[in-house]
Amino acid sequence: PGGEVVSFRASSKEWATHSRVTGVVIDGYNKPDRQQSDNWVGMYGQHNRFDHNQLVGKTNAGTTLVVVRNATSGLDNRHRIDHNWFGPRPNLGSNGGETIRVGTSTDSQSNSNTVVENNWFEHCDGEVEIVSNKSGGNLYRGNVFFESRGSMVLRHGHGNVVERNVFLGNNKAHTGGVRVINRHQIVRDNYFESIAGDNFAAALAVMAGTRDAPLNRYEQVDDAVIERNSFINVRQLFLGAGLDDERNAMPVNSRMAGNLFIGDGSRELLRTQGDLSGIAFSANVQSPAVSPGFPAGVSARQVTLQRAANGLQYPVETVAAGAPRDLAPVSRDQVGVAWYPKALSTVALDSGSVRRVAPGEDTLTRAIAASAPGDRLQLQRGQYRVDQVLGVDHPLSVIGPARGQASLQFTRPSLFEIRAGGALKLSRLEIDGALAPDAAGNAVVRIAPGSQAFNYTLHIEDSRIHGLTANKAFDVVNAGKGSLAARITLRNTTVEDISGSVISAAAETDDLGTYNAEQVEIVASRFTRIGGPLLTLYRGGTDESTFGPSLLLQGNQLQQVGVADDTSLRLQGVQQATLVDNQFAHSGRVRFSHRVGEPHLRVRNNVLTATAAMQSDTPAETLP
Structure with a gap:
């Protein structure tokens, strides 16, 4: 009917x-x-x-x-x-x-x-x-x-x-x-x-x-x-x-x-x-x-x-x-029925088996294909070459032995692609983009338009990412139209020499109140020679039905970030942004623009060196 x-x-x-x-x-x-x-x-x-x-x-x-x-x-x-x-x-x-x-x-x-x-x-x-x-x-x-x-x-x-x-x-x-x-x-x-x-x-x-x-x-x-x-x-x-x-x-x-x-x-x-x-x-x-x-x-x-x-x-x-x-x-x-559980649990990252992965060509590809939800792929010291896009359709962790000891190179436009049902944690890895081709949509982690990736988490920690220069728009993370991250986190990570953005979450440009990331946290990380903004986070329209997006940027060092268009952070329609203890040197300015609601921009102890002052149409609140 x-x-x-x-x-x-x-x-x-x-x-x-x-x-x-x-x-x-x-x-x-x-x-x-x-x-x-x-x-x-x-x-x-x-x-x-x-x-x-x-x-x-x-x-x-x-x-x-x-x-x-x-x-x-x-x-x-x-x-x-x-x-x-x-x-x-x-x-x-x-x-x-x-x-x-x-x-x-x-x-x-x-x-x-x-x-x-x-x-x-x-x-x-x-x-x-x-x-x-x-x-x-x-x-x-x-x-x-x-x-x-x-x-x-x-x-x-x-x-x-x-x-x-x-x-x-x-x-x-x-x-x-x-x-x-x-x-x-x-x-x-x-x-x-x-x-x-x-x-x-x-x-x-x-x-x-x-x-x-x-x-x-x-x-x-x-x-x-x-x-x-x-x-x-x-x-x-x-x-x-x-x-x-x-x-x-x-x-x-x-x-x-x-x-x-x-x-x-x-x-x-x-x-x-x-x-x-x-x-x-x-x-x-x-x-x-x-x-x-x-x-x-x-x-x-x-x-x-x-x-x-x-x-x-x-x-x-x-x-x-x-x-x-x-x-x-x-x-x-x-309430409800007695014969069916009132289940709340979802499969968490690192909740499954630990699978050891040896270095080599496409060993990681085969390990991911054989993985189960929640598994932790423990990499050994050495070089890993990846010749296929690694599709992630369940919660998965890829962990190196120690920072810099497991190096990943990839020959496809993207290394990882988060799909519906996926979540990804990357820890203690070196990711080198030297072998990647010049292709539209280059990214280390891509969430393709129409992928239906929804309420996923992406966590990158204790890692180094560099050499993303195959073209002028090679991102670390690119969130496509229709996708929505519950949380994207970068923590204690070094990113150097990339032509695009570190995180691009700005695909919902039809201004219907949708956006690509609920929460973004970038903490205790270093960014050097980044062509585009560290982060582009966009929510357009005037609909009042959502709480996000929100940003925490704390304890980071930015050197020569976003110089090309004089923008190190582009925040449009973000509802909560907290910028604390960051250092901006020879970088583009922070741009914060209001779209709907009562956004909050909170700042404390951000040091600008050879960097223009923040541009915002919302007064910034100085935290104690």
């Missing part, structure tokens, strides 16, 4: 009523092209139930479960979605990675009256909206959000209730809470602990809206009630989030009452923007002191916490604020 795996309809005109789907598992049932969109579950019609199912491992675009609505078949859906395990969904790197969406902006002014309760969301990291509410009258109750990046977002629609949910971040980056937008929303009796997100992914984000907003924009918050919630060891509360020239209508007729606020100590808990006089505060408690910016209605009190039988923390003292003590979070065992 359509593109879904489970569809509550017989045809485009015959939608289900009073139907139930239970005890179903969908595990990794993905389209080969991760940019092709589909939904695993489509809930059409009215009075249907989806319960005790397991949905895990969606990697391509499209919401995992959608409630589909239209006026012809009825907008008053009254569905129930309960006791499901929504297992790990990796970062999509673009819009369209929600786990649940109820409605669309087009039909958002009507009530769906759908109940989403007692579900477990675990490692649902697809995008900034774990649950995207786009209709009215819905109830989100008793759900557990466990170590999931993103938030429960009241994106469109009015009169929704978010109550008695538990958000457990365990300080995982970008774990969020609830984002409030629109009219008559109620957020009450919820528990938030160790939520590490900020900005739109703060433990609580109350948005600024747009006056007379069109259906697809942010409507002003009006008549919101936020009461009796506990925020324990969270990083940030953000009131007035998103304030800009368009979103300039501040919350009105709203109140925050009886909430308990305890920050994690990493920064000031409260962040505010704009006029918050439209929010009335009463009987709130913050420990140990009240954040600047809170008006009257928040009192300071020293609170000692103790974990209760339900696993949550409550004040030892009598405090008339915070989440109720009778919360009974649904357990992991109570």
Whole structure:
């Protein structure tokens, strides 16, 4: 009947009523092209139930479960979605990675009256909206959000209730809470602990809206009630989030009452923007002191916490604020099915067998062909000649005996090619490009366009790479269009005499909000006579559905890097960049440009010698 795996309809005109789907598992049932969109579950019609199912491992675009609505078949859906395990969904790197969406902006002014309760969301990291509410009258109750990046977002629609949910971040980056937008929303009796997100992914984000907003924009918050919630060891509360020239209508007729606020100590808990006089505060408690910016209605009190039988923390003292003590979070065992595991494990680098590889011609080629996921190929001292591109489609480590003792030369345009399912660690190697031909796309490690390499890791450490001069654009790492690295790391590595870039992650130039690397870390390394930039990292467009990319550049030495176009680092649309203790000598300048959101550029103790000053359209924050 359509593109879904489970569809509550017989045809485009015959939608289900009073139907139930239970005890179903969908595990990794993905389209080969991760940019092709589909939904695993489509809930059409009215009075249907989806319960005790397991949905895990969606990697391509499209919401995992959608409630589909239209006026012809009825907008008053009254569905129930309960006791499901929504297992790990990796970062999509673009819009369209929600786990649940109820409605669309087009039909958002009507009530769906759908109940989403007692579900477990675990490692649902697809995008900034774990649950995207786009209709009215819905109830989100008793759900557990466990170590999931993103938030429960009241994106469109009015009169929704978010109550008695538990958000457990365990300080995982970008774990969020609830984002409030629109009219008559109620957020009450919820528990938030160790939520590490900020900005739109703060433990609580109350948005600024747009006056007379069109259906697809942010409507002003009006008549919101936020009461009796506990925020324990969270990083940030953000009131007035998103304030800009368009979103300039501040919350009105709203109140925050009886909430308990305890920050994690990493920064000031409260962040505010704009006029918050439209929010009335009463009987709130913050420990140990009240954040600047809170008006009257928040009192300071020293609170000692103790974990209760339900696993949550409550004040030892009598405090008339915070989440109720009778919360009974649904357990992991109570959701999903009993006959199929709730598996989280993926094969890690260095988790398999150790295979010794002798020097010689294509000995490494044969060893990789015979390797299994997680294997570690231990090279001996000597010369290794590689006459084929080494395809990597599973986690694999190639390790030398000591730095400089195992030397790799290759006669193809690339030495390694990371493919779908691959991950690669290179350690204690010397890689020499002297034998490589002059060919388009030359790179030591290439991720080909259309390869579907997704959420892979690449780690290069304690190595020397040199002699990449066969043409004017010979890179160390080249990430092709459609690929997405979870992390690329260079550590304690020397790179000398290359014509291209050390890392080129800039293939997503159609400006749709996609990018090629979530995190890049370059630490304690030396770069000399590099023709192109050390790093080109690009994210275009104005979509706000992602957290990345991010960069850490620390303790490196750059000598004659990026002189050709006066650019040693080209960072466009990067959300977090930290540059600490680096030395730039006779090199191109650092160029940082803002595309979307509130990017952070943090610097400390970077020394520039015969190098132009950094060029940035975002003020740099100097770290202590």
